[in-house]
Amino acid sequence: MIIVMQVGASQAQIDGVVGYLREQGVEPIVLPGQDNTAIGVPATLDAGQRVSFEALISTLPGVSKVTQTSHPYKLASREWHRENHIVEVKGVRIGEGFVVMAGPCSVESADQMRAAAKAVKSAGATILRGGAFKPRTSPYAFQGLAAEGLQILKQAGEEFGLVTISEVMSPDMVGLVAEHVDILQIGARSMQNFPLLIEAGKSRKPVFLKRGPSATIDEFLLAAEYVLSQNNPDVILCERGVMPLDRTYVRNTLDLAAVPVLQEHSHLPVIVDPSHGTGVARYVLPMALAALVSGASGVMVEMHPNPKEALSDGSQALTPEAFANLMRELDRLRSAWLVRA
Ligand code: PEP
Numbered sequence: 001m002i003i004v005m006q007v008g009a010s011q012a013q014i015d016g017v018v019g020y021l022r023e024q025g026v027e028p029i030v031l032p033g034q035d036n037t038a039i040g041v042p043a044t045l046d047a048g049q050r051v052s053f054e055a056l057i058s059t060l061p062g063v064s065k066v067t068q069t070s071h072p073y074k075l076a077s078r079e080w081h082r083e084n085h086i087v088e089v090k091g092v093r094i095g096e097g098f099v100v101m102a103g104p105c106s107v108e109s110a111d112q113m114r115a116a117a118k119a120v121k122s123a124g125a126t127i128l129r130g131g132a133f134k135p136r137t138s139p140y141a142f143q144g145l146a147a148e149g150l151q152i153l154k155q156a157g158e159e160f161g162l163v164t165i166s167e168v169m170s171p172d173m174v175g176l177v178a179e180h181v182d183i184l185q186i187g188a189r190s191m192q193n194f195p196l197l198i199e200a201g202k203s204r205k206p207v208f209l210k211r212g213p214s215a216t217i218d219e220f221l222l223a224a225e226y227v228l229s230q231n232n233p234d235v236i237l238c239e240r241g242v243m244p245l246d247r248t249y250v251r252n253t254l255d256l257a258a259v260p261v262l263q264e265h266s267h268l269p270v271i272v273d274p275s276h277g278t279g280v281a282r283y284v285l286p287m288a289l290a291a292l293v294s295g296a297s298g299v300m301v302e303m304h305p306n307p308k309e310a311l312s313d314g315s316q317a318l319t320p321e322a323f324a325n326l327m328r329e330l331d332r333l334r335s336a337w338l339v340r341a
């Protein structure tokens with residue numbers, strides 16, 4: 001239940017409602033907003049109690065209206081947390097402005113990661129990606145360098161002063177991945193691996209959660225809820241494309257409408273991955289620009305020093321030159337956008 005206070009309700013009126021709720025044995029959550037305050041009441045009442053409770057509360061001084069929460073998720077909902085949540089990692093603020101995460105699909109060698117990190121840094125991006133544990137469709141495909149890959153990524157990140165992100169696929173690996181990287185990525189295929197979500201939540205590291213290929217918005221936010229419920233507020237949502245109608249031209253269908261939808265219903269930052277979202281390097285630039293226009297807080301882009309030799313996802317990887325161009329185009333669009341606004 002959400003109690004919306006009137007615009008201009010006094011602190012004494014807010015305290016009055018909070019005091020009344022506590023007397024009834026409910027611990028409210030006060031949600032200050034720009035114009036007015038809302039007070040959240042966790043759903044512990046049965047339907048009958050709720051109706052009489054609701055009628056009473058609406059008569060308290062300063063109360064504008066009482067509404068039922070409309071979503072199955074709570075901690076991920078904007079109803080309970082009105083301001084945008086900013087995830088701050090080593091000075092990089094995700095959820096404010098536009099951040100770019102880039103790097104190869106897989107960590108392949110120290111030389112490859114140094115070259116990638118150099119290209120990420122010199123183009124002006126702040127976060128370096130690289131998978132050490134790879135969720136591959138085939139067990140015969142390259143599975144990643146595991147612990148060695150994490151070490152390589154960590155070194156490249158430290159050398160070039162970049163925040164690092166890498167995927168963790170199983171709960172027992174959370175500790176190891178968290179020791180080496182700044183942000184834990186949970187891949188699309190693992191979005192509903194509930195023990196993994198819980199373990200990642202317990203790690204206290206920011207969690208970058210990718211939307212499952214067939215996940216609805218509610219399923220996606222409920223997956224985020226698992227992490228948040230471990231007292232870890234730092235979840236970053238990533239739209240990376242959903243099951244396409246037609247795989248002839250693209251690998252997935254990038255659901256850009258999910259960006260404003262998620263932002264309306266959740267306070268968590270939303271990042272777009274145009275690389276997995278299209279699967280085709282030449283479509284990454286237009287979709288990255290579209291992500292900026294959609295209001296996303298950033299993009300995650302695959303870039304490889306030599307895409308032709310990539311051990312995974314080479315066909316969607318940008319070259320360092322194409323990546324530098326993407327960064328320039330994003331800047332150009334941002335300036336045009338600011339002029340327009
Ligand atoms: C990846 O980021 O390399 C990856 C495997 O992504 P997704 O989980 O979105 O398929």
Ligand code: MN
Binds near residue numbers: 276
């Ligand atoms: Mn990939």
